[in-house]
Amino acid sequence: MNSNEFSILILLLSVDAIVMAVLILMPVLRREHAFFGVRVSREIYEGEGRRILHRYWLCLIASFVALGAIGVLTAYYRRNFIYAVVSYLVTYPVAFALYANFAREVRPFRIVNDAKKFATSLRTRRLADYTTVVLEALIVVLAITPFVVLVYYYPAIPERVPVHWGFNGMPDRWARKTFSTVFFLPVLALYLQSWFLLLKYDLVHAKMTLPADQAEVYLAAKEKLIVTSTNMMDWLRALGAGLLGLVSMFVLFTTIESLRHWMPIANLLIWPFVGLLLIVVFYYLYRFMTINNSLEEATGNSNVQRESEAEKWSGGGLFYYNPDDPALIVEKRDGLGFTYNFAGKGIRLRLAFLALVPVIVIWALLDL
Amino acid sequence: MFIVVDEDDRRPIYQQVVDEIKSLLARGELREGASLPPVRQVAADLGVNLNTIATAYRELQREGLINIRHGAGAVVAARTPGDKTDDELRKPLRAALTQMALSGLARAEIMRIVTVELRGLLQGAK
Numbered sequence: 001m002n003s004n005e006f007s008i009l010i011l012l013l014s015v016d017a018i019v020m021a022v023l024i025l026m027p028v029l030r031r032e033h034a035f036f037g038v039r040v041s042r043e044i045y046e047g048e049g050r051r052i053l054h055r056y057w058l059c060l061i062a063s064f065v066a067l068g069a070i071g072v073l074t075a076y077y078r079r080n081f082i083y084a085v086v087s088y089l090v091t092y093p094v095a096f097a098l099y100a101n102f103a104r105e106v107r108p109f110r111i112v113n114d115a116k117k118f119a120t121s122l123r124t125r126r127l128a129d130y131t132t133v134v135l136e137a138l139i140v141v142l143a144i145t146p147f148v149v150l151v152y153y154y155p156a157i158p159e160r161v162p163v164h165w166g167f168n169g170m171p172d173r174w175a176r177k178t179f180s181t182v183f184f185l186p187v188l189a190l191y192l193q194s195w196f197l198l199l200k201y202d203l204v205h206a207k208m209t210l211p212a213d214q215a216e217v218y219l220a221a222k223e224k225l226i227v228t229s230t231n232m233m234d235w236l237r238a239l240g241a242g243l244l245g246l247v248s249m250f251v252l253f254t255t256i257e258s259l260r261h262w263m264p265i266a267n268l269l270i271w272p273f274v275g276l277l278l279i280v281v282f283y284y285l286y287r288f289m290t291i292n293n294s295l296e297e298a299t300g301n302s303n304v305q306r307e308s309e310a311e312k313w314s315g316g317g318l319f320y321y322n323p324d325d326p327a328l329i330v331e332k333r334d335g336l337g338f339t340y341n342f343a344g345k346g347i348r349l350r351l352a353f354l355a356l357v358p359v360i361v362i363w364a365l366l367d368l
Numbered sequence: 369m370f371i372v373v374d375e376d377d378r379r380p381i382y383q384q385v386v387d388e389i390k391s392l393l394a395r396g397e398l399r400e401g402a403s404l405p406p407v408r409q410v411a412a413d414l415g416v417n418l419n420t421i422a423t424a425y426r427e428l429q430r431e432g433l434i435n436i437r438h439g440a441g442a443v444v445a446a447r448t449p450g451d452k453t454d455d456e457l458r459k460p461l462r463a464a465l466t467q468m469a470l471s472g473l474a475r476a477e478i479m480r481i482v483t484v485e486l487r488g489l490l491q492g493a494k
Binding site for chain 2: 116117118119120121122123124125205207208209210212215216219305306308309324325326327328
């Protein structure tokens with residue numbers, strides 16, 4: 001195994017550790033309120049539920065360890081690194097299948113919601129009400145500037161361009177100068193910006209089910225959730241635009257003599273950006289939790305839905321497919337964020353947009 | 369400002385939506401020029417079919433209470449009492465009073481009910 005393969009293995013292992021932590025915590029993050037994506041009584045949660053949970057954890061850890069070991073050992077004996085990669089890729093569907101399977105076991109204990117009266121606010125939710133013009137202008141500038149600068153300097157860029165940099169800011173992989181090797185990052189950034197803007201638009205229009213007798217308390221909390229989510233999106237969009245814009249310039253800072261002095265500064269600037277991105281994600285996750293917890297304290301339940309809708313969730317509250325629901329985006333069963341109604345109007349456009357990811361990646365890889 | 373629908377209510381959902389919006393209009397909470405949320409938002413939040421809300425909006429438009437413009441959505445219309453003749457307005461009142469008289473309520477009792485309902489309806493009206 002060479003050092004390159006070793007670093008990929010470390011990366012795979014860290015991604016695995018994160019996925020594992022998420023899958024371990026997911027069923028219990030909101031305790032009995034969203035145990036494997038359904039609401040159960042405290043007695044069930046602390047009794048039968050606990051036993052199911054422990055079996056789930058055991059199966060999960062065992063499958064991670066076993067598949068990981070098989071992959072690494074096969075890779076070692078066959079002298080082919082690809083076995084380790086494949087084993088890690090196989091681990092994810094296996095882990096999610098386990099989660100979904102245990103969720104099915106919990107489902108019969110679900111508390112049926114017999115609410116019959118629902119309210120809606122007559123205030124129209126518009127994207128414009130959650131938009132700061134200055135911030136949008138900043139994001140546009142950050143997304144467009146790399147194109148302008150790269151086009152300007154394109155003739156001056158040598159035939160051999162760096163496509164990857166080490167931690168010290170030194171290039172460690174090179175490729176032929178083509179449109180994709182120079183413009184990959186700004187194109188990716190533009191794609192991500194449009195994707196996030198579409199997501200923000202959808203979030204603003206997320207379904208708000210308000211129980212009639214507590215409509216005001218619910219509305220206040222749900223509005224707060226939407227503001228929190230859109231604020232998070234704004235931070236991610238601005239930081240992402242800055243970060244990708246900066247990295248887009250690396251090719252110039254490395255190859256153009258007159259710009260070389262920018263490289264150490266740019267390389268140093270990356271870290272505050274990455275740090276801030278992480279802080280933003282964790283801070284807002286924490287905010288989601290606290291908003292939902294206080295709603296739960298006030299009303300006893302943070303996530304209300306009709307019985308007919310409850311049956312349309314699968315995979316332990318991860319997937320929602322309901323052709324009878326006009327909503328395109330709905331709150332997840334675990335109360336941490338939102339998900340699409342995969343039968344909603346407009347879902348094809350979103351999925352087509354998502355399908356552009358492999359297209360962009362293949363486009364970039366062809367010239368490497 | 370909320371509207372509420374009840375699955376146990378015997379009125380169809382679209383009728384409930386019509387009645388809820390009418391009562392907000394009568395109380396003056398929804399004023400002329402105020403815009404109503406898009407059909408999709410109301411339908412999604414209440415968990416009902418798009419057509420149900422579209423029917424309710426059409427009914428309100430038919431009665432001249434809202435204007436629906438393509439792209440601009442539904443807006444509360446100006447109230448012009450002259451649109452309906454005195455007799456047209458009295459008809460449903462007469463029917464309701466007949467119902468009460470037939471159920472054996474005394475004149476004073478009917479008067480009390482009418483006063484209470486009217487007071488409730490106009491509460492908050494400016």
